[in-house]
Amino acid sequence: MFKKLKDKLGVVKEAISSTIDRKAANASVEEEPKKDKKKKVGVVKRAKTLIVERELILDENDLEGPLWDLEMALLESDVALPVAEGIINSVKGELVGVHKKVRADTSDIVETALRNALIGVMSKEMFDLDDFIANATKPVTIIFTGVNGTGKTTTIAKIASRLKAAGYSVVIASGDTFRAGATEQMEKHAERIGVKLIKHQHGGDPAAVVYDAVQHAKAQHRDVVLADTAGRMHTNVNLMDQLEKICRVTPPDLVIFVDEAVAGNDAVERAREFNAIVPVGGSILTKVDMDSKGGAAISIAHITGKPILFLGTGQKYEDFMKFDAGWYVDQLFE
Ligand SMILES: Nc1nc2c(ncn2[C@@H]2O[C@H](COP(=O)(O)OP(=O)(O)OP(=O)(O)O)[C@@H](O)[C@H]2O)c(=O)[nH]1
Ligand SMILES: [Mg+2]
CATH class of the missing domain: 3.40.50.300 (P-loop containing nucleotide triphosphate hydrolases)
Structure with missing residues (x-):
């Protein structure tokens, strides 16, 4: 069922995940503490330590491209424009400013945000x-x-x-x-x-x-x-x-x-x-x-x-x- 939207959501999820992961990788290099240079600790180990200890904060710029792709995917799957915009805002709201533990699975974070946005739209005033x-x-x-x-x-x-x-x-x-x-x-x-x-x-x-x-x-x-x-x-x-x-x-x-x-x-x-x-x-x-x-x-x-x-x-x-x-x-x- 819904193969097209499913495929597109998969692509968008990957795009957002990799944006986050790229930022995480950059952050770990940029934030390398100077004192560490004295100790001869391998780069990989150092990066690992930093990744474990630091949190990554996402901002809107990180998500602009992937969220645009998400909006297009929703529109092409017959989600109306105001609805698609609502979903984008919800995903953005959930991801921007997130203090993401860098070791956490990025893909899970993105999927959860997308799921919450879609379920939020469809569960309004739910009754049996x-x-x-x-x-x-x-x-x-x-x-x-x-x-x-x-x-x-x-x-x-x-x-x-x-x-x-x-x-x-x-x-x-x-x-x-x-x-x-x-x-x-x-x-x-x-x-x-x-x-x-x-x-x-x-x-x-x-x-x-x-x-x-x-x-x-x-x-x-x-x-x-x-x-x-x-x-x-x-x-x-x-x-x-x-x-x-x-x-x-x-x-x-x-x-x-x-x-x-x-x-x-x-x-x-x-x-x-x-x-x-x-x-x-x-x-x-x-x-x-x-x-x-x-x-x-x-x-x-x-x-x-x-x-x-x-x-x-x-x-x-x-x-x-x-x-x-x-x-x-x-x-x-x-
Ligand atoms: N495959 C499929 N066909 C359905 C489904 N529901 C209804 N149909 C078929 O759609 C056609 C139209 O169904 P109706 O129940 O007559 O639709 P209606 O809204 O009452 O139609 P009008 O009274 O003319 O406005 C029929 O051939 C149904 O068998 C469904 O869930 N799946
Ligand atoms: Mg009828």
Whole structure:
């Protein structure tokens, strides 16, 4: 996974490490104490002693070149510019002025700084959806948003199947009254999983479908309402207004933004627009099994300020995993 970003991070890590090591080598020669000259101690031994005893202090100039390379690597891997800059500042903040014991493994220090920066971006306001559902007042209403074809309907089916297996009663609202065949697609999933589907006529008002689903769930004491919505471009004002209306009529407990790992840099703009219209509480990144560069998760988490909750890794219900920032970053470094 994410081979390109992984390769580039490896190169950048080496570049920063060797810059630090070069500085360390210079420092040990420059700082050679004069009194040592009297003693006939070999250069190697002397350098070794100095390296053990001294600490190296890094400054910004040492890191300028390698950090530029890091920024380029992130941008080329679909990490958005402000996000890449945030990561660079974080790495810089961690490395500049570091009193590095020269004997410590430079490569470890660099990798730790990079890892911390990436995990920092992706772990913001992290929460667990299972805990959220367990603790919320029932029925819990979750509305799924995103552009066309990102995997909203499939993701709802995966979550419904998962929740049912955990013992929850689930109602699905077929809020995509717009695309031909959308309700039939959701209906097939609902039948297969064995959960209730609330639907209206094609072309009906999606806000009314979601409202009805929640009323049904309240009356029947169901635990969770998962509301599908039609895919829409973030630039389509009418459809974005409609989304705002759905959430105004039925204020959800959580809005989940669904986008695909292969979306690349486009994900940034649409995450921003969707979040502006209906504030996103968490995101799900699908199609991670397809060839992606790895940057979309980092960007979406940064733009929304909310965590990635799950990753979709295929078309089957079980191709779904909880997002773990540490694991994700491991994929970039392993
Ligand atoms: N490989 C892969 N395919 C996926 C994944 N999630 C969804 N898909 C596929 O992506 C396609 C679109 O999925 P849908 O769930 O219909 O997407 P949607 O967002 O509901 O689409 P619209 O309703 O048209 O906006 C389908 O062929 C899914 O099987 C995933 O994690 N991996
Ligand atoms: Mg759909």
